[in-house]
Amino acid sequence: MTEGLFKEGIVPGRLPSGQYADNFSDLHPPFDRHEALVESDRCYFCYDAPCMQACPTAIDIPLFIREIATGNPLGAAKTIFEQNIFGGMCARVCPTETLCEEVCVREIAEGKPVKIGMLQRYATDTAMAQDKQFFPRAAPTGKKVAVVGAGPAGLACAHRLAVKGHDVTVLEAKPKSGGLNEYGIASYKTVDGFAQAEVDYILSVGGITVENGKALGRDFSLAELTASYDAVFLGMGLAGVNALGGEGEEAEGVRDAVDFIAELRQASDLADLPVGRRVVVLGGGMTAIDAAVQARLLGAEEVTICYRRGKENMNASVYEQDLAAANGVTIRHWMQPKRIVGVNGSTVGIELEYTAIKDGKLAGTGETITLAADQVFKAIGQSFDAAPLNGSGNSIALERGRIKVDAEGRTSMAKVWAGGDCVADAREDLTVAAVAAGRDAAESMHRTLTSNGRA
Template sequence: MIESLQYLARAGSTNDALAAQFTDLAPPLTLRQALIESQRCLYCYDAPCTRVCPSDIDVANFIGNIAQGNINGAAQVILRENILGGSCSRVCPTEILCEQACVRNHDAEAQPVKIGLLQRHAIDHMHFQQHPFQRAAATGRTIAVVGAGPAGLVCAHRLAMLGNEVIIFESLPKPGGLNEYGIAKYKLTDDYAQKEVDFLLQIGGIQLRHEQTLGDNLSLKQLAQDYDAVFLGLGLGASRKLGLTGEDAPGLMAAVDYISVLRQAEDLTNLPLATRCLVIGAGNTAIDMAVQMARLGAEEVSIVYRRGADAMSATGHEQDIAKAHQVRLRTWAQPQQVLLDEAGRVRGMRFEKTQMADGKLKGTGETFELAADAIFKAIGQTLDGDLDSDEVGREIALAGDKIRVDEHFQTCVPGIYAGGDCVQAGQDLTVQAVQHGKLAAVAMHQHLTSLNSVSKEAA
């Protein structure tokens, strides 16, 4: 992991000065701003913003509540569908979802209602005397959830709300998954991920057990025997390989590993910092990595992608953030060779220029080199070896490198469900992981309830 970079100089300045570089990316709305912005909403019937929301939040309804001064009402509308509505308001790509669908985009204003900031305003200013949702009567069922990321946490919350007991098994020291370990520090500040988990757990009926890893001290076979159902919210824990010689050399590492250390660092001045760094990839993680290196004080930061900018999975909004931090976007360049110095450490990378020919990406044969003290891979994640090392896990069918599930998020193994980034459906968005967890919980609960009904009829 980050030991690969320990030979580099430390980030300069003071911890306070560096911490100031990781404050909120988008300042929250004031009360007056929220009221004015909420009154721009047309409260559409069959609102397009609601139709494209992956977690089915009734957008017009919660904005209407803000306009009327009913903050708790707005928050309850949001949390009913998305109990992680606070973090989603900060990290969700609203620019390609609800705000892109906003009808205000299609008139002379060409300026959508600031739905994400309004959602944040509602969650940040809610004041409930107790948890806004109460548990149903106890079902007598207990479900195991593997993974305390967004999908697992939301699944656990909805199951608990429906009257079930839930045990969450998590391999890492803290719950939260990518919200805790994988999101840019300037997007989720002030230990927000843990505060949100604490709020979620107030529903009751949920236990967290840490340092529990499939294939090590946890087995699906045992979980299936001990619990009424199992939900897998494993995420994608392994970084894809570039497939180049020298990929394991000091100075080259996965972007998500550095981001994880950065998010957990108590003193940012202890972080190794490259003067010149390259980020290989085209998604939001690549942007997060590059921008954070720039904020830490790197002098030259470049993102390199094998296709054109229009093919990048990072949204235009994210690309603009990178450009605002003087991050250079180099496109149409395929990594060809890791360049090492005499000590065997990274000194740069050779790239081959690419182009589209007959609908396929092809190399042109022309190469160039970029110097770098460190190179970060942000070329996607895949399942780690947890399932392969588990007896029942090896029976679970995959679609490519993700778990195959049916329309109820059930795997091919009866009683074992899965959701979030580890399954084949979706775009690896937090808000979609939320929806997976919620729908899987309802499906599990309905299935177990039907079994109760059958048992009573048989008796």
């Protein structure tokens, strides 16, 4: 550690300039050809494979691993992309330890699963490096579809529709496309600008026009889209962040974890990013882990995650929790925030109350503790903002504060589908689930558009 690390307050440059590149290097360096062949040889190629059943996009995992084993990584990539066009990013960020690898027969028998995620990355990276396109566009259908949101759900939907021959316009509020893949995932999980390289690869199929800086409710209305397009897909994700609801939340030094991660992802020089000496992160999901680990990698001396329930209740996987611990992050359970302690408007600490389960419900015990902190990150969940639907709330049914859809992604409004985090049954923080939702909605839209010409 250096002298700069011990500066009080929120300051940049806590580490030597050369250390940032090392700290934020690739979390899992990719397989080379030999490593991929050796690992693929461990697969039992199970009949009715449990790994495939555990995959939200139902990739034929035994098939693509066999294709790698026989020296055909491009064939493996095609098998992956047929089900998941974001196979490259999912190989990097998907919690395989709680999905396909958790149910791997090797894991059950030996405690060491086949490294499915690493093999998937090897195959998809090989295809992308050669700019190999597997899905040429079908003959034009003459149908136009609008997609709101250029995240995993929106772009997966757009790609599948474009392959079917439809013309797609994607409207994205942010300057860059990619959604959480670009703005919401830890830098060490997706290095070397991979998120944008993947977007470029997906868009290269043709038939997709992306308009950035276009927000629903500000630059266009849903009524305008339904009048101008044959079908509409809503994949705008979650715009709001849940409030702490405690005293002092507006103090300097308190910010949303998602904004911190987005700022870090877009930074040209990590040494310019200010970070506190003592950081507290509130929450128990992947966003909390990513914010905490990256604060530590930026040079924070002490980083503590505080979660209101127990370790087994955290949305972040045990693997991610262990990753945080390995990077010097302390995780404390059974405590909830009560107030931010401030001096002259700046954060100097946070008061938390211990919690327990009483009569089957989480409740405060009345006992409190105050932790020193000059920076507090809120990672206590995001909310869907229905206001941009431009008064369409009566036409689009909501459920639990999000858009209600049927099994095919249809909303209650004619011509409109939805998917990803903005829908009521979304599996939050899972890129792979958003991709599946966008893909499946596209298939439903295509069937409707080609069966009777109308949505």
